[in-house]
Amino acid sequence: MLKATLRSFLAHKGRLALSALAVILSVAFVAGSLIFSDTVTRTFDRLFASTAADVTVQPKQDLRSARLSGTVQTLPAALRDRVATVDGVAAARAEVSVQNAFVVDRHNKSVGPTTGAPTIVTAWHVTHHSPVRITSGRAPLGPGEALLDADTADRKHVRTGDPLTVQAQPGTFRVRVVGIATFTTTNPGAALVYLDPAVAGRELLGSSAKATSVTADAAAGVSDAELERRIGAALGTRTYDVKTAAEQAKSAAATLGTFLDVIKYVMLGFAGVALLVGVFLIVNTFSMLIAQRTRELGLLRALGADRRQVRRSVLTEALLLGLVGSTLGLAAGTGLAYGLIRLMSAFGMNLKATEMVIGWGTPVAAYVVGLGVTFVAAYLPSRRAAAVSPMAALADAEVAGVGRPLTVRAIAGAVVAAAGAAALAGCAAATRTAQAASLLGAGVALTLIGTVVAGPLLVRPVIQVLGGAFPALFGPVGRMSQRNALRNPRRTGATAAALMVGLALVSGMSVASASMSASFDRQIDRTLGADFVVQNANFMPFTRQIADRVTATPGAGLVVRQRLTPVAVRLPDGRRVRTTAAGYGPGLDDVAHLTYARGGSAAALADGHLALDADWARDHRVRLGSVLPVEFPGGGRAELTVGALTDQESAEGFGTQGGIFFGLATLEKYVPDGQDSALYVNAAPGTGAADLRPRLERALTAFPQVQVRDQADYKELVHDQIAVLLYLVYALLGLAIVIAVLGVVNTLALSVVERTREIGLLRAIGLARRQLRRMIRLESVVIAVFGAVLGLALGLVWGLCMQQVLALRGLTALAIPWGTIVVVMIGSAVVGVVAALLPALRASRMNVLAAIAHE
């Protein structure tokens, strides 16, 4: 039996090629993402472990995302002396390192990375932990001198002797590049500017008595952990975080890890899509091979093979396919990881591809995925093969008829789809976000499964409509292609399902994102009253000098500053909520149209008061006049009175809870060294907005980190942010389509083989090659469009439900991207044409006589 299985596998290797490709793709993405993340993790673990000092002392960090407020948490530089006196410390240094400075070159262009990696301005210390060494020039000495890292210098064409402008929190200063420092380890992608330690504190923190951390080297014979304990005992761990090199490396890696996790999850998402779509392809291939081999299987049964042997034979064949696919996929995944690593270096992250790490988990995962998917996909076809009766060997069977009735499918599909529809309906009716989201998830999964299962039942009605015009448009060729698509609904359904899955996901996401854009538009229209917003593209804070510059611009009237800070609020219901709060300068009502349920802007911005979202307040039993304890970064604590409750459509954008805001004065009191995150600017009376804009832009030429935006630009910015999400979805779609095309090619190619005699007959009685090709092309198009129609319909329903969930978060607008839908429909027809290219060519090249004689 094994010999027969092997022979069969080898005999059908051509027909299994596309299935193998689907396995290879899924395995490649799984293996690639694992290899990539292993490599990156290993590299950075090594980097951070080698660059961290034996022991690091930092201010206690309670509230994360200090980056949002633009503040730097400091400790007294004098702490270094206390650390130095601890027994076992060989050397101690006060470090100054900030990420809230902005550095521009002489053309007012940023020298920072464009990838979102930070620009770090820091003091130059030479220790054995230094990740860089000077490769040209010399160390910076006194004010006005700096070193720049070599990668940044290369990328931004900065040479020794060039001037740079550093916009630091205390003020802007100019430096000359006196040397270039090159990474001896992996460069994680940041831009580094080094200053003389003697001046760094004053220039970057406003006082040479401040530092951002103190590092200590252990004396010989003292372990890091022991030194950590001693320093902790000397300084007290209530005010300071004391960490060993290993702990420091871990937390640094964790910060970077979130970014790497994104890449990993994206890759796994691709793997998931490839798997999901690949399963359909494999199921179809095996079903068709078994249909074509019915007589052969019948003969095996007649010769005495029992059902289990037949089933096992098919499953063994599938496992062989999985084995081959996994092995090739593993190799392809290694290549993919290599490519990704090279790509990362294009973004400034210099990982050495030669140090690629392939952990034992990678091949295990690859084979589990590859073998698992083929096994699962081949299971049903194998049962069908086992069900072939020995009589099939004797019957003069015509190949692949309509197959068994679809009753079981109809019932199962309808039940699952109904459950899914109920979940979606529940989601649409839900009033709480968490509940709605989980119902949405369940509904999406169930309706997807239901549609896949019941898909073959939809083939007849839908294709009769879709291809209804074919006979009129394309004559007998059109009629035959339509009927061919209807011939085996199970097969057509499974082929189209691959495309359906991808398109459903994408159309659902695009409805959600279009609705988000529309909601934000509406919100911006309603609330933004300012002529201009001066802001970063990534909503990051910027130096206060910009506000001064804007205020001083002739024709600028009211300028309202917005500043953000992380806060922790203790609520009456006992919960401590960490969120982001905003501080606004006076005149808020002139630049924004806020609606209040209780109170008003004056009460909200008054000293010692705050405002929050009315719905959120109600949920947490906060009332007007409640006094809330609020914690600020750096240890500031305040008791703020609720002065107003807002009734906004949405709680101030995403990622913030409660929509808390207060007066800028209140914020400055507790977070004194913050930076602005937005400026709302109105033209002065008598100055037109159109006149003000060029003046503002001219005034801000030295500050490339901010842009002047009017309402339309601001909407555009928000749209772009949402679009990033969509690009990812489109990339997933691309992969899904590639595999779906493979599926259509596969089905058509096998169908062509199956219908060899029929094609021969058609050619004999005068069907031209061109007409034959068109017939196959039309069949392919109708299958693809069928998949697209189902996918879009499903996706629209999902999108509507997603929008309902978003509406609970205040994003009430519904927008259906008809343009995208039309493009997808046309695209799916193109997909059909492309998929038919090879099978059609093959069919038209068939020798007429050989085809007629084909058994």
Added chain:
Amino acid sequence: MRCAGSPVSLTLAPGRAVQATGEAVLSTPAAQHVSGRTPDGGIAARARGLTKAYGSGETAVLALDAVDVDIARGRFTAVMGPSGSGKSTLMHCLAGLDTVSAGQVWLGETEITGLRERELTRLRRDRIGFMFQSFNLIPTLTAAENITLPMDIAGRRPDPRWLDRVVDALGLRDRLGHRPAQLSGGQQQRVACARALASRPELIFADEPTGNLDSRAGLEVLGFLREAVDDLGQSVVMVTHDPGAAAHSDLVLFLADGRIEDELPGPTAEAVLERMKRFEVVRRPSGDGLGGQEG
């Protein structure tokens, strides 16, 4: 590969292998013997020096060996011969389904050797009707759609009066909406017969049309072919190995070893059987037949 029209040099080696030599020698034992000449109705199809070889060099096998044949218009011609005699190959070459190695073939006044693939397809579609032994119909199309398929492909409208006549003659009136799977084998062959007749082709080729039928259904189909010739004025060439079937024709051509060995006008089953026996005897000493190229 088409080499018709150009002089091909073939020398027959004893083992029936073909070798290309520099000499233009055509070994054609039946060269002077032009079969099936019936001057009254004219010629529907004609072949001269029709040679078909499979393979090349030492292993080449001759399926047709310089056959000259005229197929009379308005007559029912049967081609008989043992397995491997080349009768199906002859039909395929006459019908423009297969390429020839040497020689010329005409359909009416059109020389089809030398036509390109596209022209051949059009010729088959517009001027020739086909019936095969089995698998004659497109399973997705109804009987009516199958019958008009060649004309539909050509974009021509069938002549409704003629179509009615054909459908009625074959008794298919109440079967027109059925799919092939819903028809019996005999009914399927009748639909195939109707398709072959529907476009009123110059020549109908039937390749063992009764091979898969029981005797009653077979007789029915043969009767229809006979009627098509007698009543509808069609020309039919039928390949068969069944003497009973051949007896329905006006003229039987006997093929053996790629050559037309004999012909029998106004055949009866007994006479045909008698001739066939003679061939078996004649043929036996010449060793095994030709390769399995028979359709």
